[in-house]
Amino acid sequence: MNDISTSKDMHIEEHLGSSAFITDIVIGMSDGLTVPFALAAGLSGAVHSNAVVITAGVAEIVAGSIAMGLGGYLAGKTEQEHYQSELFREYDEVENLPEIEKSEVRVIFEEYGLNESTRNIIADELAKDKDKWVDFMMKYELGLERPDANRARNSAATIGISYIVGGLIPLTAYFFTPTPLEGLMISAILTVICLFIFGYFKSKVTGQPKIKGALKVTLIGIIAAAAAFLIARTFNNLI
Amino acid sequence: MNDISTSKDMHIEEHLGSSAFITDIVIGMSDGLTVPFALAAGLSGAVHSNAVVITAGVAEIVAGSIAMGLGGYLAGKTEQEHYQSELFREYDEVENLPEIEKSEVRVIFEEYGLNESTRNIIADELAKDKDKWVDFMMKYELGLERPDANRARNSAATIGISYIVGGLIPLTAYFFTPTPLEGLMISAILTVICLFIFGYFKSKVTGQPKIKGALKVTLIGIIAAAAAFLIARTFNNLI
Numbered sequence: 328m329n330d331i332s333t334s335k336d337m338h339i340e341e342h343l344g345s346s347a348f349i350t351d352i353v354i355g356m357s358d359g360l361t362v363p364f365a366l367a368a369g370l371s372g373a374v375h376s377n378a379v380v381i382t383a384g385v386a387e388i389v390a391g392s393i394a395m396g397l398g399g400y401l402a403g404k405t406e407q408e409h410y411q412s413e414l415f416r417e418y419d420e421v422e423n424l425p426e427i428e429k430s431e432v433r434v435i436f437e438e439y440g441l442n443e444s445t446r447n448i449i450a451d452e453l454a455k456d457k458d459k460w461v462d463f464m465m466k467y468e469l470g471l472e473r474p475d476a477n478r479a480r481n482s483a484a485t486i487g488i489s490y491i492v493g494g495l496i497p498l499t500a501y502f503f504t505p506t507p508l509e510g511l512m513i514s515a516i517l518t519v520i521c522l523f524i525f526g527y528f529k530s531k532v533t534g535q536p537k538i539k540g541a542l543k544v545t546l547i548g549i550i551a552a553a554a555a556f557l558i559a560r561t562f563n564n565l566i
Numbered sequence: 567m568n569d570i571s572t573s574k575d576m577h578i579e580e581h582l583g584s585s586a587f588i589t590d591i592v593i594g595m596s597d598g599l600t601v602p603f604a605l606a607a608g609l610s611g612a613v614h615s616n617a618v619v620i621t622a623g624v625a626e627i628v629a630g631s632i633a634m635g636l637g638g639y640l641a642g643k644t645e646q647e648h649y650q651s652e653l654f655r656e657y658d659e660v661e662n663l664p665e666i667e668k669s670e671v672r673v674i675f676e677e678y679g680l681n682e683s684t685r686n687i688i689a690d691e692l693a694k695d696k697d698k699w700v701d702f703m704m705k706y707e708l709g710l711e712r713p714d715a716n717r718a719r720n721s722a723a724t725i726g727i728s729y730i731v732g733g734l735i736p737l738t739a740y741f742f743t744p745t746p747l748e749g750l751m752i753s754a755i756l757t758v759i760c761l762f763i764f765g766y767f768k769s770k771v772t773g774q775p776k777i778k779g780a781l782k783v784t785l786i787g788i789i790a791a792a793a794a795f796l797i798a799r800t801f802n803n804l805i
Contacts, residue, residue, distance in 0.1 A: 350644055365632070390608065445687050538789075547636050
């Protein structure tokens with residue numbers, strides 16, 4: 328029994344851990360590849376200096392990695408605070424409205440087809456230990472897992488670094504070309520290849536059809552860049 | 567009993583719904599306020615034309631809102647696919663390894679202090695209906711809720727729109743000023759006020775200390791803008 332429990336816990340850990348980590352990399356890298364690429368593309372149709380494109384790209388990577396990292400950190404913090412406030416409320420309810428909480432336990436198991444006497448036994452036995460009862464209600468009534476304290480920090484670092492790595496790729500082309508439009512051509516080729524590889528990798532780890540997933544990611548990068556190019560040029564002609 | 571169940575379900579719905587919606591707005595708006603502000607600030611120290619700053623800002627908002635929306639959409643999709651693959655595996659395990667699955671049910675309730683005979687009754691009763699058994703394992707063993715099919719789409723729209731709204735605020739200053747550095751001054755005042763208001767609102771809905779939360783959000787915006795300004799200017803002088 329204990330072996331099953333331990334191996335299952337590790338299995339769940341692994342699943343949750345890798346899924347969250349991969350989600351962070353997917354978000355960070357895809358935005359990092361997409362936004363500086365699309366920004367540089369947008370500026371390439373509107374300005375005549377590679378230095379301006381690179382400067383804007385670098386400013387974007389600095390700002391974006393801080394904001395993305397912060398986004399992950401805030402989301403993690405919010406999740407943690409939400410858990411704490413719900414925990415406080417469950418303790419309050421278990422203390423002051425135990426009969427209502429017990430009937431909530433019975434309702435949970437009614438949904439899974441357990442018969443009435445079993446539901447009563449479960450509710451009565453759970454009520455013997457208030458800490459375990461609250462733990463049960465948090466997870467099984469509200470569906471809330473206790474958030475990992477390190478999770479928000481790790482998530483912030485992963486997203487921020489993924490963003491920088493992704494963002495530098497499309498900019499490199501502008502260092503070795505004389506004009507923004509030539510830079511854009513090389514940058515587009517380089518970025519589209521990376522979007523495809525990244526999309527393929529992403530699809531593989533998430534168990535999706537690989538080629539279809541890769542094409543989807545690539546297409547969205549191209550759409551963002553084309554939209555930025557067209558709108559930036561239109562804006563630049565108007566002002 | 568039914569009344570309690572219904573009101574509790576609505577209560578949970580409301581909690582989950584508003585929390586996810588608020589998280590999306592928090593991410594979209596904070597990045598929308600922060601990144602175009604910081605990008606414009608970075609360019610203000612390096613270029614001499616407001617038109618370039620505005621063009622870059624607009625390109626960034628277009629690219630950022632598409633990428634952020636896409637980020638939310640992909641994260642939602644990934645969550646949905648993860649659920650499907652785990653569901654498939656649980657059905658397989660219930661079908662082919664029922665005794666192991668039953669002992670996993672017993673382990674779950676051992677953690678909550680239920681005695682052995684109760685654990686056996688629960689495992690045996692659950693095993694009578696395979697669909698409900700799998701539902702139970704998904705939620706209570708793996709902690710996975712069936713993802714809302716509309717959630718990914720709504721999340722993408724919320725993040726994208728929040729990003730555009732947030733991003734246009736810092737740019738407006740550059741329309742009405744003659745030079746980027748003057749634009750930056752007005753933009754910084756405007757954005758800092760909005761970051762503070764937004765931070766206050768965010769802290770209020772998430773139940774944090776309001777003034778402290780507002781100052782935290784504002785400070786991070788200022789750090790991103792200052793970092794972008796300094797690094798963009800250094801880069802511009804080097805190339």
